[in-house]
Amino acid sequence: MDVGVKIIDSRGAACPGPITDLARAYRNSKVGDIFEMWATDKGVKADTQAWATKTGNEILESREEPDKIVIRIKINKR
Amino acid sequence: MGNKLSIIVFSGTTDKILSAGVLSQAAAAMGSEVNIFVTFWGLLSFTKGEKKMIMPKEFEHMGQTMMEGMAREHVASWYSMIKEAKEFGAKVYACSMACGVMGIKREDLDPIVDDMVGAATFLQQAEGGQTLFI
Numbered sequence: 378m379d380v381g382v383k384i385i386d387s388r389g390a391a392c393p394g395p396i397t398d399l400a401r402a403y404r405n406s407k408v409g410d411i412f413e414m415w416a417t418d419k420g421v422k423a424d425t426q427a428w429a430t431k432t433g434n435e436i437l438e439s440r441e442e443p444d445k446i447v448i449r450i451k452i453n454k455r
Numbered sequence: 456m457g458n459k460l461s462i463i464v465f466s467g468t469t470d471k472i473l474s475a476g477v478l479s480q481a482a483a484a485m486g487s488e489v490n491i492f493v494t495f496w497g498l499l500s501f502t503k504g505e506k507k508m509i510m511p512k513e514f515e516h517m518g519q520t521m522m523e524g525m526a527r528e529h530v531a532s533w534y535s536m537i538k539e540a541k542e543f544g545a546k547v548y549a550c551s552m553a554c555g556v557m558g559i560k561r562e563d564l565d566p567i568v569d570d571m572v573g574a575a576t577f578l579q580q581a582e583g584g585q586t587l588f589i
Contacts, residue, residue, distance in 0.1 A: 389529050391530045393481035394531065396481060400486070
């Protein structure tokens with residue numbers, strides 16, 4: 378089911394590292410792509426939401442696991 | 456947030472230049488056009504050569520703690536943040552008047568600087584966006 382999901386591993390990176398990793402992945406993406414970001418920076422939930430709002434994309438899911446924050450982003454706009 | 460962020464980097468201390476770096480990189484990642492205009496004390500860190508850590512006088516005693524904290528949290532240097540921002544199209548300009556006052560020539564500027572321009576150019580580039588003075 379998760380075959381098309383691209384993992385963006387930003388664990389350990391401080392702000393604004395994760396959002397930059399996302400922007401870099403976004404550059405080579407196409408409409409319909411789904412990214413799963415793994416991060417440990419505490420600002421990442423709000424920041425990915427802000428990024429999605431600004432760029433016209435969508436946060437599908439945002440959850441905290443014991444060792445990381447996991448965020449799923451759907452690319453709706455290129 | 457608009458689609459353009461322009462930052463005047465006036466201060467010469469590393470704490471403030473780091474803030475400019477963070478905001479530049481974040482704005483560039485958000486898809487915004489980013490213009491950085493470096494003037495006066497800021498220019499001291501945008502010449503060629505080693506980038507020295509300059510703490511403000513009142514927080515000098517915290518320099519070591521801050522360095523350790525940044526290493527622990529894997530915070531990048533302001534220089535690499537601006538380089539990242541430039542990868543997304545950010546531009547860095549040096550103020551021609553301040554360069555003249557400080558005896559800084561075009562060839563003395565770090566390669567991270569795109570051009571030496573005047574205030575009118577910066578104002579025209581910044582028009583219609585958000586501008587910060589740091």
